[in-house]
Amino acid sequence: MGRLGVPPLPNHALATRLADAYRAGTTVVLAAGDVPESLDAAEAIQDAWMASLGTSHAYKLGATIPAVREALNLPRSFYAPVPDDRLFRDGAAVPMAIARQTGVECEYAFRLARDLLPGPDALGEDEIAAAFDAILPAIEIPGTRYGRLAEYGGAALVADAGALGALVVGEPVTGLDPRALGAAPVRLSVDGTTVAEGSGAVMDGGAFGPIHAFVNRARARGRTLRAGEVVVTGSCTGYEVVARGPTIAAHFEALGRSVSLRFAP
Template sequence: MLKIKMNNLSQRLAASFDTLEPVVLESGRVFSCRAEAEAVCEEASRALGLVAAWKLGATTRAGREVLRLDSPFFGPLPERRVFADGATLTGAAAGLRGVECEYGFKLARDARPDDAGLSDSDFLTLFASVHPAIEIPGARFSSLGAYGGLGLVADFGAAGALVVGPGAPLGDPAALTRAPVRLSIDGREAAVGSAEALDGGALPPVRGFLAAAFARGYAPRAGQVIVTGSCTGYVIAPPGAEVVASFDALGTGVRLRMGSDAFERNKSGNLEKNA
């Protein structure tokens, strides 16, 4: 593994995960390559505790072009940052403000290195259920884009929190891809989209994640949820707002209540001052 010494950057990122104290790189310092950013993330991730979910990012070509990345990224979400349907965000997660609607695929068994190469029908058996989910991205740096795409890679893949709704049988992945996904905030429609925006649809980004995860030494486990990347884009929700994501293909949805401003600070892209 690439050895990185950046003023204990990995330790600082891990500490900031639960405090929202912003991490600032020394003047002029940027990540020199993807391997460096991934090494920082891997070292920091060891301090987070038991992983309950994996979030994927840059799973659209347009997103990668903006971030100047050649492939998607991912990050771990520990148990304390994965909430059940109807939850109110608490702790450090209460200070996060952006929301995204995503499909979540729950692993039925421990993944294996060769799973990414399974036939389509065999690949489907890897998952116990598919879930409506709301991802709440987070940043340990001063903002989600403070250090570009490689900064997101290093920063746990911008993992913040996740709310997971009830599971449904997988069914036809093509139906998941086509069906509308709707986001509302305090009863008003805020965004409509679908998994058609993702690389190949709802399920292919998960196949790509498994290949990338094992290549980096991770081994996703049974019961963990893998979320696909946003079907509706990134939308800011104010403190105390009720956020509802409805997934037509699943016939159900998921809701959450944004936290208070107990962790409020001026953090553009992660926390809006007096939003």
């Protein structure tokens, strides 16, 4: 994918190290001079190594909750592609080689109905909402190439593709306005026992609110957003570490749907 207006790569070496660690399941240790100096520099590093990983039909958004941005010292939200080898369907057994960490987040996924082409002209909220035709229940599994999540701060986290781990999506629901999810309950359970509750209201403008900024930023960076791709916008229930073996399920009242996984022991 081509990109418009992306600054030159400031650190090819870090991009190579992150790509190698992604493939091998190893960790990366950063010295002070390795940490990107800005969000733009971090996104350029991310673009460099993510482009080598093959096709992608999903995106994850990050720092879409004000308190998270403040904790990471980031001026805005970010996004990262989810390669197809990290995208799973409902009921998946996620292998340890992919899920070194077993923290999970319950998220709404929004599916594109048509292509949105690159360009500097910003699309309006109604036009963007009309470009999505379905909402899916999803569980994100963050997974960092560093020793622990956000070990080196927000910019380094973005360079690491926002701690891209894996994404599990359920069956789509059509006919709902993606902007009308409100504070509908979302629940995380382990073998049927609820361990966390929340809603999409914690995000900027609700669960669909971060989509507007994502679409226009991605298009300005030269990405073609394609029909059938899905976008997850942030955690409704926080980050919860769970055990390997039990059934992990996310329940979305507004959708009347759930999605589940288990971590292979």
